[in-house]
Amino acid sequence: MLLAYNTNGLAHHDLLDAIALLGGIGYQGVAITLDHGALDPYDERLPAQLEQVSAALERHKLGCVVETGARYLLDPSTKHEPTLVSADPAGRGRRVDFYLRAIDVAAAIGAGCVSLWSGNHQKKKEDQEAFGRLADGLGKVIDHAGERRVALAFEPEPGMLVDTLGRYGDLLQVLQSHRIDASQLGLTVDVGHLHCQGELPLEAMISSYSSRIVNVHIEDMRAGIHEHLMFGDGEIDFGPVIAALAKIGYAGMVGVELSRHSHEGPAAARQAFDFLQPLIRGGPA
Secondary structure, eight states: EEEEGGGOOOTTTTTTHHHHHHHHHHHEEEEEOBBBTTTTTTTTTOOOOOHHHHHHHHTTOOOOEEEEESSSOOOOTSSOOSSSOOOHHHHHHHHHHHHHHHHHHHHHHHOOOEEEEEOOOOOGGGHHHHHHHHHHHHHHHHHHHHHTTOOOEEOTTTBBBSSSHHHHHHHHHHHHHHHGHHHHHHHHEEEEHHHHHTOOOOOHHHHHHHTTTTEEEOOETTTTTTEEEEEESSSSSSEEEHHHHHHHHOOOOEEEEOOOOGGGGGHHHHHHHHHHHHHHHOOOO
């Protein structure tokens, strides 16, 4: 497995500077959250930026994945909106368009996958309708990813329509009922999210979904509180988690996601590396 760092934790850095920083620390990968100034797929300068980023990744010998969780890229007033479950068809179309562009970005820089999620949905009585919207949008995204030969990784996110691994399983069934190839929708496992929502033991969850996992997010967290924490500030025992990933032969990115640590980004990236790298190498932290 390759230890990576998500650029949403280096939001105050130029992307090329962030890549150089992470390579210098010793990371083997970078999870690039597409955002203002970070391969924004709507920026007319994107073709030149793709060339620069590809060269930087090669120079620093870093793999990459593309993340799509930018907070205000599509709507400057509302976090993470619109989504694939938004009531407004035009809004859902904007999200689909963003995902299609993200896939094109991933293909251009050789990313291992594009990670995505469902969107917020609080009206449980309308779950069936919301799942229908989600399946419709994902069908278009899955088709485009297949054409571009880019893997997709779906992340269950607390508070969203698909918030747990169980709901991810429900989504796969809905896709199948809509005659959409659910085999093409892999899984992003966020270790902190599992702990936060009581999907335990973590090692068993990793084992149960081993055939689906194509991307991993990692950070510390406390039960019932969706707050991404530095390792050691939460409740998770990471040794068994890394061992479980090794046991299933996971060889992809393990991306540190400290999205609230940009104000101390370089120090946080170093601290996370120093904690996790010994575990991945098989020694004590």
